[in-house]
Amino acid sequence: MTRLPGRWRSVLPSLGYELPPDLTPDSSSGPITAGIPLELIRQSISRREYWEIPEPVLEQYRRYRPSPLWRARGYEQAIGSRVPIWVKYEGGNISGSHKLNTALAQAYYYQRAGYSELVTGTGAGQWGTALAAACAVFGMSCTVFMVGHSLRSKPYRGSLMRLLGATVHASPSPLTDLGVLAGSGAADRNSLSLAIGEAVEHARGGQGRAFCIGSGETYSILHQSVIGLEAIDQLAEAGATVDTVVGCVGAGSNFGGVALPFFAAGPGATRLVAAESSATPKLTRGIYAYDRTDATGTSPLEAMYTVGSGFAIPPSHSAGLRYHGAAKLLSAMRRRDQIEALAVGQQQALTAGRTFTRTELVVPAPESGHALAAAAALAVGDGPLAPSRAGILVCVSGHGLLDLAAYDRSEAGDTADQAADEASLRAAVADLRPVLDLDLLDGAR
């Protein structure tokens, strides 16, 4: 029987190169504050492969892990799959998603480092809920800036976060300069980048407060490795093999979590396919450049595949995927063709989600619908990528029980796909500094 892993596994020693260093933005000057626990930084840059999971975090993991893995025979049949499709399901915890895996770890480290309040931004609300839960467990205050459009369409996300003790603000909010600017129409509204930017600004204003982030950072991807580590054991127990692993990508933590342990176990042996939203096609149509991670413009610039932090992202029911850039770790792997990517429209994702609901009796989050649609394309040989020949593992990163309105609108034919137009994409990245070969050499120091 599969057991809960006692260690996270880092992919960094298996890459064969270092990640490019971050850049200091020209707008940044003045004193520096160390706002992240050192253990998280060690986990981001050290070449140590295995990291012991602290017992207080393991204790919480035991409430909901190992998460289930099953062969989705009903879904296979419904889509006409030529290969087995295995599902790893991360929706079975109070946050309804994989986000709790890193929220618990981060809250533990921040609390141990002496912080008393965590501040964050959230899109779909899964990360905000996860952090609220983790703060409740570790006795910390929690403040969440949630993309306003998303909060209004999913009010029970706000209810759940407040039930867990968090303070929730719709972004743009009147609490921050950035929010006021956006509220006046002078800046982008309703993006995850803005919500994160508000959280960064708010965190600077209080004693004992720290900003923390749910996806994209290398340490959060490390924490998510429990997904892939369990899946490897569970597939072995089932006597199954797969040649392809699929996950959806906002910044990349659930995809990294399910896929990178396969890479670490044997680089190149398994295809890793990132399913992104066609509304934010950073991995398929973006450029590899230094870009901002949030709307403040004061955080370090990271090397990432991006559609531009200033890109006006079209509306989507998958708020968790409405982020302009991919994690620098995944971006570096994409640059070297160590991962593949496929863009999926939201209608296609919701259709896949509906089929999955009716065949597997689990309602996937719309974000996870992108992964299911990509898995279907690979399973039947439809689309630009080569089909799977031996089997697919797909991560269903969360449940969609608080996204039923999106399914209703889709069912009523009220959901349009707004793929990013080429001219807007080019304009949004025009001023970014591309990552040069020199930067990659610097990263290899």
Add this chain to the structure above:
Amino acid sequence: MSGASRAEVSTLVKQLVLRESRLSIPPSAIADDEPLNGELLKVNSLGFLGMLVHLEDELDVQLPDDLFAGRTFGTVADLIDVVAGQVAGPSGDGGRP
């Protein structure tokens, strides 16, 4: 290298801030009161934390979070003082020269 003197820590810190700023000048050219993120040096918050981890490796020590949490670092000397205070060697000069 635990038990390093303040001078050794100073040289190491200056090497790291130069590398972080992508500058090719000798550590001795950096004044103790040089701003970490100013006109010459360009150290960002994540780079600063990465430097601390490199310092741990070089000095063979583990720097506790409470040395840094809630504290601001303006100059090279601010960082040297904190690290030297943590690893003060037999020369006994963990403080400023």
